[in-house]
Amino acid sequence: GAGVSQSPRYKVAKRGQDVALRCDPISGHVSLFWYQQALGQGPEFLTYFQNEAQLDKSGLPSDRFFAERPEGSVSTLKIQRTQQEDSAVYLCASSQSRTGGGQPQHFGDGTRLSIL
Amino acid sequence: AQSVAQPEDQVNVAEGNPLTVKCTYSVSGNPYLFWYVQYPNRGLQFLLKYITGDNLVKGSYGFEAEFNKSQTSFHLKKPSALVSDSALYFCAVRALIKAAGNKLTFGGGTRVLVKP
Numbered sequence: 636g637a638g639v640s641q642s643p644r645y646k647v648a649k650r651g652q653d654v655a656l657r658c659d660p661i662s663g664h665v666s667l668f669w670y671q672q673a674l675g676q677g678p679e680f681l682t683y684f685q686n687e688a689q690l691d692k693s694g695l696p697s698d699r700f701f702a703e704r705p706e707g708s709v710s711t712l713k714i715q716r717t718q719q720e721d722s723a724v725y726l727c728a729s730s731q732s733r734t735g736g737g738q739p740q741h742f743g744d745g746t747r748l749s750i751l
Numbered sequence: 752a753q754s755v756a757q758p759e760d761q762v763n764v765a766e767g768n769p770l771t772v773k774c775t776y777s778v779s780g781n782p783y784l785f786w787y788v789q790y791p792n793r794g795l796q797f798l799l800k801y802i803t804g805d806n807l808v809k810g811s812y813g814f815e816a817e818f819n820k821s822q823t824s825f826h827l828k829k830p831s832a833l834v835s836d837s838a839l840y841f842c843a844v845r846a847l848i849k850a851a852g853n854k855l856t857f858g859g860g861t862r863v864l865v866k867p
Contacts, residue, residue: 639794641794666853668853668854668855675860676859676860677755677841677843677857677858677859677860678795678841678855678857679857680854680855680856683853683854690853691853691854694854726794726795728794728795730853737783737800737802739785739797739800740797740855741797742787742794742795742796743794744792744793744794745793745794747792
């Protein structure tokens, strides 16, 4: 597609439920990133993939958060046993560059997750 | 650790006047610096980047930014603001050292309001 696509755009879940958020990056982009954006704040890094390899997961806030990119294209961010503090916008970004380098990251419109 | 500070939560400017959004950063080694803009319920849109070379960088929609190494700043500027420039602006940094990984670290954002 022309840009990074994320689905669903909005997700409401009850506390304790599991959720899965999908990201379809720009075709051919090697690098894929997940960020969490709390209301009124800047995005914060969660995890990074280069093709199917998860090279950095230092930003995942707890072991309830899990991300995968099994075929090096589409990625899924899963949150188990959701808590109210998980409510945020989850942004996915992709980049052409293998090393990160100077290539900009291109962002999707995000998934707004609300935990009741 | 790398960090970004955007000291102004909001900047108000009259249409046609110059616009400046401030950003300072802290990284180990040389930085890659980026500016993004976010409209309501949308993802981040890339405006411009500094990698190396000329300290004055020109980007999309008439925006430019000046890299100042001694002041560790990367202020965003536009000579003549438009009402349509009203949005949330984020400065981001990535260190060039391998240990930092490929993640971007964002500032907290500055809301720009351009009044007719």
